[in-house]
Amino acid sequence: MTSRHAAFIARTVFVKDNNIEDACKLLNRILGREGILDQYRRTRFYEKPFQLRRRINYEKCKAIYNEDMDRKIRFIMRKNRTDPYPGY
Amino acid sequence: MLRTLVDSVKIVTKIGNNVISSTSRVNSSCFPSLNLSCGSSATQSPLCNSASFHTSLPRSKVEGRKEMLASTPTKDEGTEGEKLIVVDSMLKRRDDVFPDEDTPSKLFDGIPFSELPVCNIRASPNNTILSISNSKGEVKMLRSCGMEGFKNTRKGTNIAAQATAISLSSLAVSQGYKTVRVKVQGLGPGRMSAIKGLQMGGLNIISITDNTRVSWNPPRPRKQKTL
Numbered sequence: 001m002t003s004r005h006a007a008f009i010a011r012t013v014f015v016k017d018n019n020i021e022d023a024c025k026l027l028n029r030i031l032g033r034e035g036i037l038d039q040y041r042r043t044r045f046y047e048k049p050f051q052l053r054r055r056i057n058y059e060k061c062k063a064i065y066n067e068d069m070d071r072k073i074r075f076i077m078r079k080n081r082t083d084p085y086p087g088y
Numbered sequence: 089m090l091r092t093l094v095d096s097v098k099i100v101t102k103i104g105n106n107v108i109s110s111t112s113r114v115n116s117s118c119f120p121s122l123n124l125s126c127g128s129s130a131t132q133s134p135l136c137n138s139a140s141f142h143t144s145l146p147r148s149k150v151e152g153r154k155e156m157l158a159s160t161p162t163k164d165e166g167t168e169g170e171k172l173i174v175v176d177s178m179l180k181r182r183d184d185v186f187p188d189e190d191t192p193s194k195l196f197d198g199i200p201f202s203e204l205p206v207c208n209i210r211a212s213p214n215n216t217i218l219s220i221s222n223s224k225g226e227v228k229m230l231r232s233c234g235m236e237g238f239k240n241t242r243k244g245t246n247i248a249a250q251a252t253a254i255s256l257s258s259l260a261v262s263q264g265y266k267t268v269r270v271k272v273q274g275l276g277p278g279r280m281s282a283i284k285g286l287q288m289g290g291l292n293i294i295s296i297t298d299n300t301r302v303s304w305n306p307p308r309p310r311k312q313k314t315l
Contacts (some may be wrong), residue, residue: 006167008269008271012187012298013185013186013296015296020284023295023296024283024296026185027104027199028167028170030314032171040302041315043303043306044309045311045312050227
């Protein structure tokens with residue numbers, strides 16, 4: 001049962017003030033962000049080539065849409081005016 | 089009374105008729121292809137009745153299944169906080185939450201981190217197995233939800249995992265273990281509640297490590313379940 005990553009260095013979170021929930025949440029969030037949990041769930045069952053193709057294409061489309069939407073939102077939210085509350 | 093009601097209904101139908109005719113006009117100017125369906129519905133009945141829309145049976149069946157799936161509660165995998173996005177708190181605590189090069193020699197209760205006993209938790213969808221080993225990996229005690237008296241589907245619940253963890257940790261405390269580091273493997277309902285149970289039983293948890301085996305080029309997994 002050896003794993004390739006350095007045990008207790010990688011994927012490790014310290015518990016602060018006996019607050020386990022926060023540590024777990026942080027760990028889960030990192031694993032989710034890095035796509036480790038997704039990959040784990042995906043490899044429980046064989047993904048047929050057509051499913052792989054469809055998923056990859058869907059992800060590409062989604063990434064393009066998200067990028068465009070992000071740009072649009074930034075365009076709408078942009079502002080060029082002096083700060084009305086200086087010092088805050 | 090009845091007459092006024094009837095009158096009001098007439099007015100409503102009139103209004104409806106007007107609305108529909110206006111929309112059909114708009115449609116005819118903008119989308120000529122849509123003209124046919126909308127116009128016919130307007131001529132047949134004053135209000136749009138659902139009978140004029142054709143829905144095939146298999147489609148509605150699929151939607152029914154989707155609704156059913158949407159209404160079912162999400163499965164507990166012990167991965168609470170996975171989709172959470174809180175940037176500020178992560179940045180604030182970054183300095184001392186993660187291990188660094190000095191961590192293995194750092195002292196906890198007079199014992200260096202690398203010499204601390206390890207509590208291994210294996211959380212699968214159907215069971216949770218906990219074991220406490222020393223730093224070399226020799227297993228000293230082991231408990232699973234099945235050993236604790238939970239049988240069949242009850243093994244794969246967070247309550248079973250918590251009860252098992254509490255009993256294991258009280259046993260460990262009685263044998264002189266105080267501080268442990270936790271190593272979690274797999275996704276299952278017992279993933280988080282087992283850690284919680286360890287703490288409730290009296291053990292002091294230093295760190296939580298994820299040891300789930302994930303590969304990006306695995307051997308071919310088993311075939312998918314048919315739904």
